[in-house]
Structure formats: structure tokens, C-alpha cells
Amino acid sequence: MHAESAVRAPLIYGNKNYHQITEDICRPIESKPTRLYIITITITALLMTWGLFMIGWTVWFGIGTWGLNRTVDWGWDITNFVWWIGIGHAGTLISAILLLFRQKWRMAINRAAEAMTIFAVICAGLFPIFHMGRVWLIFFNLPYPNSRGPLWPNFNSPLLWDVFAISTYFTVSLLFWYTGLIPDIATVRDRTKKKLSKFIYGVLSFGWTGSAKHWQRHEALSLVLAGISTPLVLSVHTIVSFDFATSVIPGWHTTIFPPYFVAGAIFSGFAMVLTLMLVARKVMNLQEYITLEHIESMNKIIVLTGSIVGSAYITELFVAWYSGNIYEQYAFANRALGPYWWAYWGMMTCNVISPQLFWVRPLRRSVWFTFFMSIIINCGMWFERFVIIVTSIHRDFIPSSWSYYSPTYVEISIFAGTVGLFLTAFMLFAKTMPVIAMAETKHILRISGDAQKKAAAEHAHGHQGSAISFHKP
């Protein structure tokens, strides 16, 4: 058996055993929904319905119901698309990259973060789809033998790369999430006494038994999926950034975009994971599994990615000045001092200055402060996407085409609707599926459980000489 240094803080508190973990994680699924839960999900579902209605409104009356104009043809739609896709990135980062780095703290949050990824990608996908206008012709994007020539899509276009990137990302995330869930669904199936739930969880568990050979294949599959998801997650936001970077618009045409977008995606994704998990942890009574160590680790990643994003902003400004290109210089001066100054300074405050506060350890370990900061970062990252998209195009090459863009109630409603969709989906998930990966948590209990670590330390002290002493003279 592996042992872990006693200095490293445990990841599971309380005197747990395997059965207790099952009990703790299945309790929210098996108990009746509380009044608070019903009220909240009613509100989010209404919001979602309103958003879906407004999507229908857009399809019926056309894109003219949005505030887009001839100059600003990408507005809230693409802003929201990039924002949601970015949020999705944390799930894959946690489950794939942290798996390859053998970071055990991922296990408390990976399942929920992966679910969040899937819902965020669904929300993201809605925007470009309905921005197309004639959504019933969406299949024109796909390369299939058709009666138009056959006319194929342009495989050299970053917009088509995006179609492939997003659909691949969604599919792989879904497979990764669901194969991971199968053993946990089987646990729920074997516990439940109700006939209907036994049937539903039975169907969903695919007949999982936990046979040694199945576990061996399951581990092999998870490892390879993690291995290929790692470059995938980096590629997705890289390709999203190509939508901008391969154009010739001052403010978009920069080589720094791919790493800067990826860091920003992870930054916003972790903020959203924190927003949701801090609430879930409290409501579902999971403080012993999602500990302050987990929150602190996530905040450290926020400092790292926030600093990368901050340096990217500064680099962009420097390069605009250093390029000697007056159009590039104007684009950046206009960002900071033009009509959209409020978005720029909102972005700078939320994304560059505030995450630096996490260098202070007590702040990193404060639940309330972290929750507050996670909201600030979500807002900041939304501003960033808005700044990049709208401020770069609203002053076109010819001053006669300059314009100002503000969204209509339709665009605002659709955005609010996706927030409703996201929260509704997450709440349904949290009530019906184990939010913490049970099997994986059991797997690390012996090494990282509080009680188990203490027992191991006592055992080591019993055999004098076998314990390594750090206090030798």
C-alpha cells in the first residue's frame, strides 16, 4: 500500500469507512427534495423557459430582433458563446489534466465539474446555432454528399474548425463523464429499495458489476481518455481563439490569443466550479469531502491562470504600442478610453487586480471570500469576451460605418435563459446522480483519509526507527 507524508493535509475528514462514503454521497439522492430546492429549481426552470421562448422568437422573427447592426455583427451572442465554452474548460482540466498529474484532490470535484462542462457546452452551442439565422439549414455545416454540387464546407475556415472542435469536445466530455458515472450509478441501483428508481438506475448503470476485468478496462479507458482530452481541451479554446486571431481586424489579429484564451477559459471555469460547489457543499452537507484544501488548491490555480490572463492583457497593450501600427494602437486606446471604457475597466478590475488577492493565504481559505471572488471573476471574464469582440469591431475601418451596439431584451433574455438552463440542469444532476465520484473517493480513502492518516502515523511511531525523523541533530 502507498503511504503519504503526514505533512500533507487529508482530503477526506471525519472518521469515514467505505460504507460511510456511500451513505454520505447517496444521501442527497435518496432524501426528499427540500422546499428550498423546489423553489430554486422552479425559478431557474422558469428562466430557462423564458430563454427558450425568446430563442423561438428569434427564429420566428429573425435576427433583426437582436441589437446587431451592419458594423457590430457579433455581439452578445458570440460573447456568450465564448464565455460558456470557457466555463466548460474547468471540468476537463480537472478530470483529465489533473488525472495525468495524479492530483488526488481532483476526485472531490471532478464529477460535478464534468457535468458542468457538458451543460456549459450545451449553453454555448445554442448561440452560434441561433446566430446563423436560418437555423433549419444548420446541416449545411456538415460535410455530406449533397445536391448542391456537391458543395463541401471550407475545411480551411476557422469557423468550420470550431464546429469540429466543439462537437468533438462535447462528445468526448460526455463519454468521459458517463463512463466514470457508470460504477457510481450501479452503487445507487444496488441501494435503492424503490422499484421505479431501481429500474431507472438499472438501465442507466448498463449492468455494471464491478468485475476485476471490467475495472481493469475501465481504468485503461479513463487513462487514455484523459490523455487525449488533455490536448483536446487545449485545442478547443485555441480554435475558438482562431475565430478571431486569423482575421485581419486590429485587436483580434494577435498571435497571443491561443494561450491567452486557454488560460482565461480555465480561469473562468474554476470560478464557476467554485460558485456551484461552494453552494452544493453547504446544501448537500459535503464539507468533509470538499474541504478547505480543495478550495485552496482551486484558488491557487485561479491565481496562476489569472496572472497569465493579466500578463496577456498587458502584453497586448505593449505590442500594440511597440508595433508602430497606428490602427492597432488606436484599437487598444479605444478599448480603454472609447465608448466601451466601462467594459474594459470592468474586465481589468475583475480579472487582473482582484485575483491577486488570493496570494494571501487566509483569503484563499475563506469560503465567503472565495464565493464572492468567483462571482467577480465570472463577471470579469464575461467583460473580457465582450471587450474583445465588440470594442474591436464597433469602430470600423471607415468612420462613416462607426456604430454603437447595445443588446435588445431578446438577447438579454436568451442569455438569462442559458443561465437558467445551466442551473436547472446542474440541480437535476445534483439531485439524481452522485455529485462526488464515489468509487474514486473510496480508492483514495486509505491514503488520504484523516482517520486513516492518523492511524498510519501512530503505526509508524510504534515501530521506532522506521519513521523518518526530520528533527535529527
Next chain:
Amino acid sequence: MRNKFLVGLYSDEDKMIDGVRKMRENHLEVYDVVSPFAVHGLDDALGLNESRLHITGFIYGASGLTIALTFMTWVFTSDWPLNFGGKPHFSFPAFIPILFEFTVLSASIGMTLTFLLRSGLYPGRIREKLDERTTDDKFAVVFRINKKTSAEEIGKMKEMLQSSGAEEIKERDLKRHY
């Protein structure tokens, strides 16, 4: 008689692994171990061969890559050579993003389906259980019993299960394989 199993339930995975090792040293054929999570070291103790799933992953990925490259090349050089600003028809660098995405997509879908098929997992598959607690906190060492299994052998199995720390030993006669 076809699906008759002798099951020993353990609470401690270390005892279970030691037990499995000893049983195999004593020439008993351990049929399977059913556990609530992947126990490291068990594959070795059971003498399982390494899974070949990752090899299939490579094959699916390589096939996806080939299909995507062949298809895009065929479309742009022979089927409908469009002129995009005078750029070459076979513009390999611009193909890379889609090649990568399609490789990943093929590898992951192919591997997942192979995993499910090989393990006999599909939506709605209902199996009889050896014990409900094996998805919670119990580790089950399973022997298969058939006509050739002598009473003496069964006695030896039971004894080995008991001596290695099994808390519960029972025979299960299932209609179908678990």
C-alpha cells in the same frame, strides 16, 4: 449448475489481495473478484493480462486521422477544387485542426464502444447480483463451481477463504451469469 459460484466477502482489500495470491499459489482457480472500486495490485494478484484497450484506441485514432486526411484531400484537390484567395488546394497546415479533432473523436468513441461491448455493458442490461454490497464496501472473491469441481476442492476453497479473512462465505446459484 452452470452458473454456480462460491463467494467469499471481505471488508479489507489488502487481506483480499493476499488471499487471492495464496489461493493461486495453492493451485485454486480464482474466477473473478468483484469490488466497489479498482483495487490496485489486484490485476497482478489475479494474473490478469494487461488490457489491450489502449491498442484499439490507437487503431481507431489512426483510422480517423487517415479518413479525415483522405477525405479533405479528395474534396479539395479532386472533387471540387475551390480557389480560396489563390491558396494551394492541398493546404495541409489548415487541415491540422480538423485532423486532430477527428482523430480524438474517433479514438474516444471507438474505445468507449469497445469497452462497453467487451464488458457486455449496454443500457438496460440487468444482471443478477452475487451480493448487493459489492458496489458499496465489500470485496468478493469468486470461484466458479461446475460438475468437475470435487467436494474436496470446494472444501479447500472455503478453508482458504476463511483463513485469509473472508467474513462471509456463501454459494450462489444464479439463473444467468452475474
